[in-house]
Amino acid sequence: MDFHAIIPAGGAGRRLWPWSTPSHPKFLLPLGSEKSLLQTTATRLAPLAQSLTFVTGSSHAEAVRRQIGSLNLDTPSLFVAEPAARDSMAAIGLGAALIERDYGPSLAGSFAADHHIGGVEAFHNAVAVARAGAEAGKLVTIGITPSGPETGYGYIEVGEPIPEIPGLHLVNMFKEKPDAKTASAYLESGGYLWNAGMFVFRTDVLLGALEQEAPESASALRKLAANWESLGEPAKLAWWEKVVRAPIDTVLAEPMSERGEVVMVPAAAAIDWSDVGDWEAIYQLRHQTGEKLANLSPQTPVFQSDSPDSLVYAPGLQGVAVIGIPHAVVVESGGKLLVTTRENAQKVKAAGLAADEW
Amino acid sequence: MDFHAIIPAGGAGRRLWPWSTPSHPKFLLPLGSEKSLLQTTATRLAPLAQSLTFVTGSSHAEAVRRQIGSLNLDTPSLFVAEPAARDSMAAIGLGAALIERDYGPSLAGSFAADHHIGGVEAFHNAVAVARAGAEAGKLVTIGITPSGPETGYGYIEVGEPIPEIPGLHLVNMFKEKPDAKTASAYLESGGYLWNAGMFVFRTDVLLGALEQEAPESASALRKLAANWESLGEPAKLAWWEKVVRAPIDTVLAEPMSERGEVVMVPAAAAIDWSDVGDWEAIYQLRHQTGEKLANLSPQTPVFQSDSPDSLVYAPGLQGVAVIGIPHAVVVESGGKLLVTTRENAQKVKAAGLAADEW
Numbered sequence: 191m192d193f194h195a196i197i198p199a200g201g202a203g204r205r206l207w208p209w210s211t212p213s214h215p216k217f218l219l220p221l222g223s224e225k226s227l228l229q230t231t232a233t234r235l236a237p238l239a240q241s242l243t244f245v246t247g248s249s250h251a252e253a254v255r256r257q258i259g260s261l262n263l264d265t266p267s268l269f270v271a272e273p274a275a276r277d278s279m280a281a282i283g284l285g286a287a288l289i290e291r292d293y294g295p296s297l298a299g300s301f302a303a304d305h306h307i308g309g310v311e312a313f314h315n316a317v318a319v320a321r322a323g324a325e326a327g328k329l330v331t332i333g334i335t336p337s338g339p340e341t342g343y344g345y346i347e348v349g350e351p352i353p354e355i356p357g358l359h360l361v362n363m364f365k366e367k368p369d370a371k372t373a374s375a376y377l378e379s380g381g382y383l384w385n386a387g388m389f390v391f392r393t394d395v396l397l398g399a400l401e402q403e404a405p406e407s408a409s410a411l412r413k414l415a416a417n418w419e420s421l422g423e424p425a426k427l428a429w430w431e432k433v434v435r436a437p438i439d440t441v442l443a444e445p446m447s448e449r450g451e452v453v454m455v456p457a458a459a460a461i462d463w464s465d466v467g468d469w470e471a472i473y474q475l476r477h478q479t480g481e482k483l484a485n486l487s488p489q490t491p492v493f494q495s496d497s498p499d500s501l502v503y504a505p506g507l508q509g510v511a512v513i514g515i516p517h518a519v520v521v522e523s524g525g526k527l528l529v530t531t532r533e534n535a536q537k538v539k540a541a542g543l544a545a546d547e548w
Numbered sequence: 549m550d551f552h553a554i555i556p557a558g559g560a561g562r563r564l565w566p567w568s569t570p571s572h573p574k575f576l577l578p579l580g581s582e583k584s585l586l587q588t589t590a591t592r593l594a595p596l597a598q599s600l601t602f603v604t605g606s607s608h609a610e611a612v613r614r615q616i617g618s619l620n621l622d623t624p625s626l627f628v629a630e631p632a633a634r635d636s637m638a639a640i641g642l643g644a645a646l647i648e649r650d651y652g653p654s655l656a657g658s659f660a661a662d663h664h665i666g667g668v669e670a671f672h673n674a675v676a677v678a679r680a681g682a683e684a685g686k687l688v689t690i691g692i693t694p695s696g697p698e699t700g701y702g703y704i705e706v707g708e709p710i711p712e713i714p715g716l717h718l719v720n721m722f723k724e725k726p727d728a729k730t731a732s733a734y735l736e737s738g739g740y741l742w743n744a745g746m747f748v749f750r751t752d753v754l755l756g757a758l759e760q761e762a763p764e765s766a767s768a769l770r771k772l773a774a775n776w777e778s779l780g781e782p783a784k785l786a787w788w789e790k791v792v793r794a795p796i797d798t799v800l801a802e803p804m805s806e807r808g809e810v811v812m813v814p815a816a817a818a819i820d821w822s823d824v825g826d827w828e829a830i831y832q833l834r835h836q837t838g839e840k841l842a843n844l845s846p847q848t849p850v851f852q853s854d855s856p857d858s859l860v861y862a863p864g865l866q867g868v869a870v871i872g873i874p875h876a877v878v879v880e881s882g883g884k885l886l887v888t889t890r891e892n893a894q895k896v897k898a899a900g901l902a903a904d905e906w
Contacts, residue, residue: 207869493902495895508883509906511565511899514892515873520885525866527878529887534872537853541869544851548867 191297191325191392193317195239196285198278199228199246199254199303205468205535207542208526209503216466217304218253227466228303229257234310235301236265238317243268243288244303245281268292270418273427278387279441280433283400283407286393287415295394297324300438302387306475308462316457319357320390326355328453329399329446330390333383334463335456339373342467342536344385344439352453361452364444383456386463389438399442399451407433407441469519469528470535473501501532549655549683549750551675553597554643556636557586557604557612557661563826563893565900566884567861574824575662576611585824586661587615592668593659594623596675601626601646602661603639626650628776631785636745637799638791641758641765644751645773653752655682658796660745664833666820674815677715678748684713686811687757687804688748691741692821693814697731700825700894702743702797710811719810722802741814744821747796757800757809765791765799827877827886828893831859859890 203216210216217228225233232242242265246254251271258267270284282300289298299317307313316332323330333346344367349360364385368376376382401408410432414421421429434441446452457463464471477484477499485492486503493511494500497518504510504522512518517532526545528538561574568574575586583591590600600623604612609629616625628642640658647656657675665671674690681688691704702725707718722743726734734740759766768790772779779787792799804810815821822829835842835857843850844861851869852858855876862868862880870876875890884903886896 208867491902491906493899495898496892504885506883507880507885509903510885511887511896511903513886513888513895513899515887515889518887520887522865522885525864527862527865527868527880527885528871529869529873529876529878530871531873534854537871538869540853541851541871544849545867545869548849 191295192240192293193238193297193299193321194241194243194289194293195235196243196245196282196289196298196300197228197231197235197303198281198285198300199244199250200275200281201304202542203304203467204539204542206466206472207538207545208523208528209521211542212546213249215250215304218250218257226257227306228254229261231301231303231305232258232261232263232267234307234313236263238314239265240293240296241266241268241289243270243285245270245272245285247272247275273423273430276430276433276435277437279400279407279436279438280411280430282389282438283397283411283433284414286391286396287411288418290393290397291415295392297321297390298393298396299324299388299390302465304466305386306462306464306466308475309458309460312458312461313463316455316461317390319355319455322355323352323358323453323455324390324392324395327392327395327451328358329395329443329451330358331361331443331452331454332386332388332390333454333456334386334461335459336377336382336384337459339370339377340384341367341370341373343367343465345376345382346385346454348381348383348454348456355453357455358453359456360450361447361454364439364447383454384463385439386465389443396442399446403441403445404434468535468538469501469521469530470532473499473519473532477501499532549653550598550651551596551655551657551679552599552601552647552651553593554601554603554640554647554656554658555586555589555593555661556639556643556658557602557608558633558639559662560900561662561825562897562900564824564830565896565903566881566886567879569900570904571607573608573662576608576615584615585664586612587619589659589661589663590616590619590621590625592665592671594621596672597623598651598654599624599626599647601628601643603628603630603643605630605633631781631788634788634791634793635795637758637765637794637796638769638788640747640796641755641769641791642772644749644754645769646776648751648755649773653750655679655748656751656754657682657746657748660823662824663744664820664822664824667816667818670816670819671821674813674819675748677713677813680713681710681716681811681813682748682750682753685750685753685809686716687753687801687809688716689719689801689810689812690744690746690748691812691814692744692819693817694735694740694742695817697728697735698742699725699728699731701725701823703734703740704743704812706739706741706812706814713811715813716811717814718808719805719812722797722805741812742821743797744823745797747801754800757804761799761803762792826893826896827859827879827888828890831857831877831890835859857890
């Protein structure tokens with residue numbers, strides 16, 4: 191079966207404030223390379239996929255189209271602007287319905303536009319295994335072996351191997367973001383992988399399962415897909431609002447896993463995945479072993495004293511001095527400044543929300 | 549006897565980087581009020597003095613003249629640009645020689661241009677007592693009762709009271725900046741005051757003592773003063789370089805104190821003196837009791853989380869968030885940024901020196 195990629199490009203990335211903001215969200219921004227996370231994601235998927243379907247908020251549709259256009263990919267792309275933000279079930283479901291409309295029942299995978307994957311080959315290998323599971327009618331997720339007791343990710347409890355398809359395991363249960371103690375226990379047991387939010391499935395299986403869990407959602411998505419180009423915005427919005435507003439995890443993945451219909455590929459460690467969710471994640475990606483400072487804006491000089499293992503990004507400043515703050519995080523963007531430590535990286539969202547008023 | 553004020557305006561204030569720099573030093577900068585420290589110092593001294601003599605580096609002579617001119621003081625002012633930087637003995641000695649030339653042997657006092665004095669009445673009272681001691685032929689210093697075990701100031705060991713002049717004590721000894729343990733011992737003993745670098749004296753006593761300690765310096769200063777307006781710059785510099793390059797403390801105050809010729813006025817606590825030497829000193833001056841943040845640039849919004857008792861000054865930024873750094877110090881000036889804590893305030897000088905290369 192043909193394989194198609196759905197790339198939901200959403201989320202404000204507020205824990206990466208002030209670099210990421212609702213008007214310039216994380217997926218549109220470059221991460222040290224010349225390409226944005228969105229562009230890197232598309233480049234990684236294009237060789238695998240017969241088509242790429244980008245689902246994004248209307249305010250970013252033009253930027254997404256422009257960034258992808260500049261890549262000159264051979265793979266055909268469809269750009270879908272959501273009538274309104276409606277969480278991941280609606281976005282992925284609409285993508286699946288449009289793919290099924292255009293290509294018939296197909297294999298598809300949904301991959302966030304704003305994650306980092308350092309090991310492209312390991313990723314491609316994981317997708318190949320996931321496709322085999324999806325062809326067999328399963329909802330397949332790609333799990334990431336934890337590199338530490340991370341509290342910022344959801345976890346997947348690994349079940350028995352699937353004998354028919356080597357490399358696949360049953361998913362026993364999805365677990366919410368744990369507290370530090372639970373995360374350490376997960377890490378020690380070895381039986382829990384990070385949920386990276388990647389799902390591979392047959393479009394007919396996904397839409398069929400949605401039909402079962404939320405019948406009105408499934409028929410609204412099919413209606414929308416069938417008439418996407420001809421519907422006016424008010425009509426689109428009216429159908430869109432009939433789709434359940436919730437993550438695919440709670441609408442499908444959790445109930446399906448209870449019925450043994452969800453399986454996982456444990457990705458090789460070489461996949462080097464990160465959700466690039468906060469400044470600690472960026473530090474982990476970008477610092478060089480043995481270096482005392484990750485300066486992400488090397489044109490800005492940094493004086494550092496008693497502040498080892500810090501991160502500075504301040505392209506708009508003429509120079510930065512950090513004194514006596516180990517693990518400091520100093521980020522300037524558009525004249526707004528964040529000063530914190532890596533240990534506090536998950537608390538940045540509140541600052542971004544407050545900054546909306548500035 | 550008439551009283552004249554000498555105001556040496558020098559020093560780069562590098563521990564207040566990036567606000568204070570060699571080209572825009574501390575004494576020229578406003579400290580939250582509309583007046584600069586220099587202007588506040590002149591305003592405080594004008595009612596006491598028959599004249600004000602400003603001794604400054606040539607690069608700041610014009611700015612000093614302009615700032616003082618804008619005050620429209622009734623007291624006549626003399627502006628003296630040093631041929632080169634040559635420490636405090638030369639600056640104060642030249643001021644004294646010029647005053648003696650113009651007014652005959654007089655009372656004079658030397659007061660730094662970049663200190664804070666909150667209690668003007670207490671200061672005036674201390675100067676009045678100091679004048680009495682100076683008229684009696686002593687070198688008089690004004691001591692400050694410590695408010696804490698400060699390691700950033702020199703200390704004065706208080707000796708016996710002078711029976712003839714109420715309010716004056718002998719100076720037993722001048723002490724260098726102490727380590728933390730010594731500073732605590734000084735504080736506990738109650739017998740040590742801060743050396744605020746304020747000296748009151750008769751010009752003929754000062755120049756006579758200099759004659760004795762460093763004869764060539766005294767005659768060079770008298771030569772310079774006699775011909776100040778007519779000498780060309782090279783000739784001025786040649787005489788200037790014959791003057792000892794050292795602080796008045798080591799050239800005169802210490803040897804004179806060994807001969808019992810130095811006395812002190814312990815200023816009332818209400819004088820509220822600070823050398824405004826570092827960001828901790830600025831925090832102490834500017835924070836409001838009970839407030840969690842001293843925001844010295846109130847037009848810049850600040851989001852603060854788990855960062856009590858911090859200081860922010862960032863007039864060039866659109867907003868600042870400080871997360872998880874108690875006692876944070878975040879200072880932006882001219883596009884340069886300092887991030888530290890109040891506990892590290894004395895380490896800022898090295899950053900300022902490094903920033904000269906930026």
